[in-house]
Amino acid sequence: MDADANNVLWADYPSLGFNKDWIAINFNMFTNGGKFSHSRLYVFNKTNTYAGGTTRTLIDLPQHLSATIVPAITYDNSVGTLYCLQNWNGAFTNSQSLVKGFLRFYSITGSISSPNINTNQVFPATEPWSSSPSVANFAPQANSSVAIQNNDARI
Numbered sequence: 001m002d003a004d005a006n007n008v009l010w011a012d013y014p015s016l017g018f019n020k021d022w023i024a025i026n027f028n029m030f031t032n033g034g035k036f037s038h039s040r041l042y043v044f045n046k047t048n049t050y051a052g053g054t055t056r057t058l059i060d061l062p063q064h065l066s067a068t069i070v071p072a073i074t075y076d077n078s079v080g081t082l083y084c085l086q087n088w089n090g091a092f093t094n095s096q097s098l099v100k101g102f103l104r105f106y107s108i109t110g111s112i113s114s115p116n117i118n119t120n121q122v123f124p125a126t127e128p129w130s131s132s133p134s135v136a137n138f139a140p141q142a143n144s145s146v147a148i149q150n151n152d153a154r155i
Contacts, residue, residue, distance in 0.1 A: 017071025
């Protein structure tokens with residue numbers, strides 16, 4: 001799959017999810033100079049894809065919606081909505097000078113052949129986190145004092 005037929009953007013940081021109807025892949029699109037452009041979501045008709053088809057819907061999200069929207073992996077074949085989550089703002093200071101971290105919730109709905117993405121809600125976290133920590137290995141792992149290198153706070 002060619003992420004940009006005009007060859008002015010390239011795709012990075014892929015994330016994949018699915019439900020009973022769709023397979024969704026999100027990419028962060030960058031200019032050839034390395035500047036973030038926008039987030040791109042490919043939504044494939046799952047039945048068509050399993051049959052060898054290439055039917056897909058391309059959804060380019062505006063830059064202000066930020067990057068790295070992660071589709072959920074949904075094993076329940078009765079769920080028709082495909083949910084997505086994003087690290088919206090890891091450390092936001094509100095009007096009361098309280099610092100909170102926020103996650104943004106999205107959903108993909110509509111007919112199988114014509115999916116739509118919906119911007120649903122922003123959820124405050126109880127404690128903020130850094131989007132770009134000062135050390136590379138900062139993510140904790142269970143039963144170990146050795147932290148994991150995962151670049152930043154993206155999901």
